Amino acid sequence: xxxxxxxxxxxxxxxxxxxxxxxxxxxxxxxxxxxxxxxxxxxxxxxxxxxxxxxxxxxxxxxxxxxxxxxxxxxxxxxxxxxxxxxxxxxxxxxxxxxxxxxxxxxxxxxxxxxxxxxxxxxxxxxxxxxxxxxxxxxxxxxxxxxxxxxxxxxxxxxxxxxxxxxxxxxxxxxxxxxxxxxxxxxxxxxxxxxxxxxxxxxxxxxxxxxxxxxxxxxxxxxxxxxxxxxxxxxxxxxxxxxxxxxxxxxxxxxxxxxxxxxxxxx
Numbered sequence: 553x554x555x556x557x558x559x560x561x562x563x564x565x566x567x568x569x570x571x572x573x574x575x576x577x578x579x580x581x582x583x584x585x586x587x588x589x590x591x592x593x594x595x596x597x598x599x600x601x602x603x604x605x606x607x608x609x610x611x612x613x614x615x616x617x618x619x620x621x622x623x624x625x626x627x628x629x630x631x632x633x634x635x636x637x638x639x640x641x642x643x644x645x646x647x648x649x650x651x652x653x654x655x656x657x658x659x660x661x662x663x664x665x666x667x668x669x670x671x672x673x674x675x676x677x678x679x680x681x682x683x684x685x686x687x688x689x690x691x692x693x694x695x696x697x698x699x700x701x702x703x704x705x706x707x708x709x710x711x712x713x714x715x716x717x718x719x720x721x722x723x724x725x726x727x728x729x730x731x732x733x734x735x736x737x738x739x740x741x742x743x744x745x746x747x748x749x750x751x752x753x754x755x756x757x758x759x760x761x762x763x764x765x766x767x768x769x770x771x772x773x774x775x776x777x778x779x780x781x782x783x784x785x786x787x788x789x790x791x792x793x794x795x796x797x798x799x800x801x802x803x804x805x806x807x808x809x810x811x812x813x814x815x816x817x818x819x
Contacts, residue, residue: 555590555772555773555774555796556590556774556788557588557589557606557796557802557817558586558589558590558592558702558730558774558776558796559589559590559591559592559691559795559797559810559813559814559816559817560591560592560593560594560615560643560732560739560776560784560798560799560800560804561591561592561594561795561799561800561801561803561804561805561810562594562617562645562648562778562799562800562801562804563593563594563595563596563599563617563804564596564650564801565596565807566596566805567595567596567599567805568598568794569599569601569602569603569605569653570601570602570699571599572593572595572596572599572603573599573602573603573605573606574603574606574635574710575807576593576597576603576607576610576612576724576806577606578605578807579591579593579612579707579713579807579811580610580611580612580657582807582808582811583590583612583811583815584610584611586757586814586815586817587818588817588818588819589814589817589818590611590613591611591612591613591644591748591814592612592614592615592642593607593612593613593614593615593716593804594615594616594617594643594644594645595615595617596617597613597617597631597761598614600614600616600636600639600640600641601639604606604639604641607640608635609749610688613641613642613643614639614641614642614643615620615643615644615645615692616636616641616643616644616645616761617644617648617689617717618631618644618646618648618680619631619632619633619636619644619646619647619653619680619684619689619691620631620632620633620653620680620683621679621680621682621683621684621730623687624783626708626741629739630735631803632634633640633683633684633686634687634718635689635703635724636687636689636744637687637688637689641689642689642690643689643690643691643692643730644679644680644684644689644690644691644692645691645692645694645732645799646677646684646691646693646694646718647672647676647677647679647680647681647694647714647718648672648694648734649694649696649734649736650670650739651670651671651672651714651740652670652673652677653670653671653672653751654671654696654698654736656727665713666755674713674717674718675717677693677717677718678717678718678719678720678721679712681718681719681729681737682722684724685722685724685728685729690729690730691717691729692730692731692732692776692799693715693718693730693731693732693786693797694731694732694778695711695714695715695718695731695732695733695734695736695757696711696714696733696735696736696739697710697711697735697736697737697777699736700814702735702737704726706745707735707753708753708756711733711756711757712757712760715731715757715760715761715764716760716763716764719761719764719765722764722771723763725769725772726763726765726770726773727766727772727773728774729769729773730773730776731755731757731761731773731774731775731776732775732776732777732778732799733753733754733775733778734777734778734779734781734799735752737779738779738803739778739779739780739801740780740791740801740802741780741811742782743780743784744781744782744785745777745779747761747788747789747791747792748781748792749795750777750792750795751793751795752787753790753793754766754775754777754794755793755794757775758770758771758773758775758794761773761775774796774797775794775795776791776795776796776797776798776799777795777797777798777799778798778799778800778801779814780801780803781798781799781800781803781819782803782809782813782814783795783803783809783812783813785818786812786816787800787816789816791819796804797812797817799815
């Protein structure tokens with residue numbers, strides 16, 4: 553089954569509204585001639601409106617970096633699926649390791665206590681994904697193992713457990729749901745998972761999805777790799793059979809670099 557590659561950029565806590573709008577205009581100018589690939593950007597919440605306006609007339613999709621499962625209410629600082637849909641989002645990242653308090657890079661400001669305050673766990677990831685689907689948003693569910701879990705030989709078990717809990721009770725067509733394999737030890741560290749190993753893990757993940765949501769849904773669903781993706785390693789990643797795209801961090805902040813990564817899907 554042919555799946556259109558998805559090349560998504562997670563800007564994390566970077567770019568003002570004006571910077572984000574200027575960047576996506578530059579990006580569109582570089583990739584508008586490409587076909588057979590979908591690009592998406594996930595700005596911080598404060599830049600969503602400006603970027604949405606700048607994306608009008610382009611084919612770049614808009615995504616958010618997080619979501620809460622309530623439509624409205626006394627939830628200070630949170631953003632609802634209705635709000636994201638209203639502003640023009642198509643995608644929303646759910647369960648990124650930084651939201652789960654599982655960091656891939658040493659940060660002196662991130663004490664063990666602070667690393668847990670973001671609060672995502674397998675239960676909240678499932679609730680957020682469900683809320684996104686119910687409101688016509690496409691969740692990009694992130695899963696990944698820490699270095700300690702990999703060294704202990706527990707990669708497949710950790711990923712399988714995270715997937716099964718995230719997908720529990722979801723009713724989704726394969727086109728409506730995206731999963732990203734992001735080994736925690738590769739995020740922001742410059743260490744990229746060997747492409748053949750990433751391909752093996754993602755192929756295993758598709759088998760888990762088959763068990764949860766059925767073969768037809770699993771075959772249609774796009775499974776991405778994320779973790780220190782660059783213009784240099786993107787071609788080797790996209791050559792793999794099971795990988796349907798990438799979720800890019802730092803390199804997605806630069807229009808030229810991200811355009812090069814998007815182009816790797818065409819190659």
